[in-house]
Amino acid sequence: MSAGQTVEVRCRSCHRLERRDGSRVEVVAEGGGRAPSEPAPRATWRVMRAASEGELLVVGSCPCGQPLVAPPGAGLPSLPLSLQLPEGELTLRDGDLALGGSPVSPDDAQRKVEAAFPPPPPDRLADAFAGSLMVLILVPTLFWVSVVGFVVIFLTGLGSAPFSEPP
Numbered sequence: 001m002s003a004g005q006t007v008e009v010r011c012r013s014c015h016r017l018e019r020r021d022g023s024r025v026e027v028v029a030e031g032g033g034r035a036p037s038e039p040a041p042r043a044t045w046r047v048m049r050a051a052s053e054g055e056l057l058v059v060g061s062c063p064c065g066q067p068l069v070a071p072p073g074a075g076l077p078s079l080p081l082s083l084q085l086p087e088g089e090l091t092l093r094d095g096d097l098a099l100g101g102s103p104v105s106p107d108d109a110q111r112k113v114e115a116a117f118p119p120p121p122p123d124r125l126a127d128a129f130a131g132s133l134m135v136l137i138l139v140p141t142l143f144w145v146s147v148v149g150f151v152v153i154f155l156t157g158l159g160s161a162p163f164s165e166p167p
């Protein structure tokens with residue numbers, strides 16, 4: 001890295017932000033307040049895949065356990081990353097992915113990561129909210145239907161009332 005060049009290093013999961021200038025590290029935002037919304041290995045895999053496609057550099061590890069990344073061309077040395085899968089260790093080294101020591105394509109690796117770390121179950125709270133919305137919509141509808149029903153019955157009853165008969 002050229003002297004005086006400041007590089008922003010961040011964590012994609014907890015939003016920690018550091019500014020690095022040579023060996024000087026300034027922590028701009030501590031982060032740590034946000035956990036990934038998915039299993040941690042899936043979040044790590046996203047970073048691995050982006051790094052293997054040259055979108056970013058892995059330059060460190062965050063206190064939250066996720067990698068710290070910098071833009072490509074930041075001039076920082078890139079660090080290897082690894083994930084333990086049932087098939088072996090998935091590693092990223094200098095932008096190359098390997099599984100158990102043999103090269104693996106990003107798509108194959110993604111399938112294996114997704115199989116090993118399934119997404120979290122659906123949000124029950126969101127389901128309950130959708131359910132209560134349905135009830136909120138249903139109640140006025142039923143009320144309206146019953147009011148219309150009463151009016152129809154009332155008008156039908158009028159037809160047979162004594163005062164409406166011809167004189």
Ligand SMILES: [Zn+2]
Pocket residue numbers: 011012013014015016031032062063064065066
């Ligand atoms: Zn973090």
